[in-house]
Amino acid sequence: MERYYIQFVSLGPGDPDLITLAAYKALQKCDLIYYPTTVSPSGKTVSKAEEIMLANGIDTTKFRPYSLPMSMDRTKALAVYEEVASRCKAHYDEGLSVAVAAEGDAGFYSSTHYISDVLLREGCPFVFIAGVPAFIAAGAVAGQSITRQDEELQIIPGNATPEKLCEAMAQGRTVLIMKLSRCESVVKEFLSKENVAAIYFEYVGTDKEFISSCIEEDILPRRFPYFSMLRLKPKQQ
Amino acid sequence: MERYYIQFVSLGPGDPDLITLAAYKALQKCDLIYYPTTVSPSGKTVSKAEEIMLANGIDTTKFRPYSLPMSMDRTKALAVYEEVASRCKAHYDEGLSVAVAAEGDAGFYSSTHYISDVLLREGCPFVFIAGVPAFIAAGAVAGQSITRQDEELQIIPGNATPEKLCEAMAQGRTVLIMKLSRCESVVKEFLSKENVAAIYFEYVGTDKEFISSCIEEDILPRRFPYFSMLRLKPKQQ
Numbered sequence: 287m288e289r290y291y292i293q294f295v296s297l298g299p300g301d302p303d304l305i306t307l308a309a310y311k312a313l314q315k316c317d318l319i320y321y322p323t324t325v326s327p328s329g330k331t332v333s334k335a336e337e338i339m340l341a342n343g344i345d346t347t348k349f350r351p352y353s354l355p356m357s358m359d360r361t362k363a364l365a366v367y368e369e370v371a372s373r374c375k376a377h378y379d380e381g382l383s384v385a386v387a388a389e390g391d392a393g394f395y396s397s398t399h400y401i402s403d404v405l406l407r408e409g410c411p412f413v414f415i416a417g418v419p420a421f422i423a424a425g426a427v428a429g430q431s432i433t434r435q436d437e438e439l440q441i442i443p444g445n446a447t448p449e450k451l452c453e454a455m456a457q458g459r460t461v462l463i464m465k466l467s468r469c470e471s472v473v474k475e476f477l478s479k480e481n482v483a484a485i486y487f488e489y490v491g492t493d494k495e496f497i498s499s500c501i502e503e504d505i506l507p508r509r510f511p512y513f514s515m516l517r518l519k520p521k522q523q
Numbered sequence: 524m525e526r527y528y529i530q531f532v533s534l535g536p537g538d539p540d541l542i543t544l545a546a547y548k549a550l551q552k553c554d555l556i557y558y559p560t561t562v563s564p565s566g567k568t569v570s571k572a573e574e575i576m577l578a579n580g581i582d583t584t585k586f587r588p589y590s591l592p593m594s595m596d597r598t599k600a601l602a603v604y605e606e607v608a609s610r611c612k613a614h615y616d617e618g619l620s621v622a623v624a625a626e627g628d629a630g631f632y633s634s635t636h637y638i639s640d641v642l643l644r645e646g647c648p649f650v651f652i653a654g655v656p657a658f659i660a661a662g663a664v665a666g667q668s669i670t671r672q673d674e675e676l677q678i679i680p681g682n683a684t685p686e687k688l689c690e691a692m693a694q695g696r697t698v699l700i701m702k703l704s705r706c707e708s709v710v711k712e713f714l715s716k717e718n719v720a721a722i723y724f725e726y727v728g729t730d731k732e733f734i735s736s737c738i739e740e741d742i743l744p745r746r747f748p749y750f751s752m753l754r755l756k757p758k759q760q
Contacts, residue, residue, distance in 0.1 A: 296663075298543065299653070301545065302544075303543065303544045303545035303548065304543050304544070304545055304653060305543065305544055306535065306540065306541050306542065306543055306544075306655060307539075307540045307541070307542055307543075307547060307579075308538065308541055310544060311540065391655075391659050391662075391663075392663075393659070393662040393663055393667065393668045393669050394659060394668070394670055395670050395671065396668065399668040399671050402668070412666070413663075413666065414662070414663035414664075414666060415663065416536070416541055416655050416660040416662070416663035417655060417659070418628075418653050418654060418659075419656075419659060422628050422630070422631060422653045422654070422655075422656060422659075423653040425628075425630040425631065425653070426533075426628075426630055426650075426651035426652065429649070429650065429651060430630065431630045431631070431633065431636040432630050432631050433632050433678070434632070434636050435632070435680070436680055436681070436682050437680070438677065438678060438679050438682075438687075439677070439678040440675065440676070440677045440678075441670070441675060441676040441678075442675050443670070443673060443674070443675065444673070445673050445675075450675075450694075457687075459677070
């Protein structure tokens with residue numbers, strides 16, 4: 287019986303055209319596709335992954351959505367990842383070709399590593415197909431180079447502190463803070479005190495996209511959603 | 524007369540299938556494509572950008588290669604970028620649709636910003652099409668998540684110093700050093716002294732690809748080429 291590696295397929299940041307040819311071909315050829323959905327506060331099931339695949343005409347009979355509970359307590363989510371990994375392993379044993387799809391890049395701050403960790407433990411072979419991370423798309427949408435030449439970049443996934451930000455600015459590094467909802471007050475206090483250049487990005491690549499570099503007018507008054515990013519640079523640069 | 528935005532098109536890290544659908548479509552539709560070539564020490568003209576486009580069957584009659592001098596003195600290279608920008612502007616004025624292609628992502632440590640800077644100055648409109656950066660592909664090839672959860676990532680583009688590396692490790696950050704040939708001795712001295720976990724990547728996505736996490740056996744004895752990367756983590760993680 288033929289055996290297929292399980293494929294972790296990166297879907298890109300949201301724009302269906304920002305999927306790679308490799309990911310598109312993998313989704314077309316595989317037998318089954320696992321991907322996350324969540325239930326919004328209004329009770330609606332949402333999935334950016336599903337939207338990207340639907341827009342690319344991927345056969346919906348392959349779709350195997352899994353529902354991720356949105357809670358700070360990760361116990362339930364971990365149980366879901368274990369369950370998905372176990373199903374993937376069973377499909378592998380049956381000789382089916384399985385894709386595990388993830389928004390952005392599947393190896394860059396992606397929760398699919400919970401699934402690949404189990405597969406590694408179980409000795410079930412897998413591969414990653416690289417994709418465009420959201421922060422790269424944000425730079426493109428802003429029409430700017432994210433980083434140039436000798437500029438260093440520090441990426442902070444929602445756990446910003448005043449010390450980290452001050453130190454990075456003092457060292458002349460460019461900073462990208464992701465998951466801003468997790469550190470909204472820290473970031474706002476920093477922005478109101480320090481003399482920095484900032485660009486704020488929200489829901490990049492979707493209908494709700496919002497971008498601004500006006501700190502007083504736009505950024506400080508705004509409630510930061512989870513899918514938001516901020517790029518900071520020392521002002522003199 | 525119809526006018527087209529000039530498009531900065533990201534070609535991805537080297538594997539022709541890691542181009543996005545958006546980039547592929549842009550290259551198919553446009554009239555002309557500018558992209559860099561270099562002359563190797565042996566006198567052979569090389570262009571990773573051209574290889575990616577040829578493998579994707581892009582019409583070669585659109586190809587407008589520009590030769591980049593490889594020299595630490597950037598004066599000649601800057602003159603080339605000025606010339607390319609000036610030609611792009613002229614094509615824009617004629618109503619032609621022009622792409623400026625770049626490996627990796629065109630906004631992430633890409634020298635195409637020299638061209639976009641001139642276009643901005645000249646008031647000539649352009650857009651970026653995002654792509655997969657080489658470091659993202661490196662993670663995928665290693666079969667590993669580059670970053671997880673709360674891990675911070677510091678990207679150092681060839682200008683590593685012992686102080687920067689020590690401080691990042693002390694702060695628990697993951698570090699990615701690119702363009703290793705620019706700081707080979709600093710990095711080797713650091714690796715032989717400090718207790719860190721390292722993965723070395725060379726020519727990711729090409730026939731010459733080499734990856735190793737064996738510091739003594741593989742990394743220290745190796746001559747680092749320009750297209751190499753190192754991921755460092757504090758050992759305890």
